[in-house]
Amino acid sequence: MLKEQQIKNLESAGFKRWTKGEYDRLYIAATDIIAEDEGFQAQISRSSKFEREIEATKVYVDVKTGETVIAYGFKSFSDHKDFKALVDAIVAEAIADETVKMVEACKKYEIIGIRYSRESYNVGDEIPASADVCGSDDEMLHINR
Structure with missing residues (x-):
């Protein structure tokens, strides 16, 4: 369904x-x-x-x-x-599940983790839909360049 x-x-x-x-x-x-x-x-x-x-x-x-x-x-x-x-x-x-879309988007970058509120998630973790992974805050996406 x-x-x-x-x-x-x-x-x-x-x-x-x-x-x-x-x-x-x-x-x-x-x-x-x-x-x-x-x-x-x-x-x-x-x-x-x-x-x-x-x-x-x-x-x-x-x-x-x-x-x-x-x-x-x-x-x-x-x-x-x-x-x-x-x-x-x-x-x-x-x-597609939003989690799947986000993981696919993350594959484009060398992301070491995603921070949401006071919790941190590693790439591959299931992230709640309420997590704002597209925010512009530098704390949101930690990109290893």
């Missing part, structure tokens, strides 16, 4: 929530998924068939299970694997 913050993150990424009966899903238009991808945009400009295939493709995340579902518009849709990778990347970024 998706957490409320993950749902908000997906909505911020362009997903629209739809509920009916026992269904609770977050849909996004396939055209929105490929909007920034140059490879897919080039294919659309060369082929109206490809454009119709994209427009007929349905993408949603099931809120109850967290499963991403892609219902391709045509069986001949040629780039299933590339499209699925694009969808998976968008969904993964939107629903």
Whole structure:
């Protein structure tokens, strides 16, 4: 089951929530998924068939299970694997736990620890959501240069 913050993150990424009966899903238009991808945009400009295939493709995340579902518009849709990778990347970024995002951000720097209030955390520690790791205070991030 998706957490409320993950749902908000997906909505911020362009997903629209739809509920009916026992269904609770977050849909996004396939055209929105490929909007920034140059490879897919080039294919659309060369082929109206490809454009119709994209427009007929349905993408949603099931809120109850967290499963991403892609219902391709045509069986001949040629780039299933590339499209699925694009969808998976968008969904993964939107629903990633804040702790995971912070650890990934920390990998860009040689950080020896993070200080929050009177407590200190080492890289890899689970840090509470209330920790302000993006503050400008020099005490917040101790970077080994």
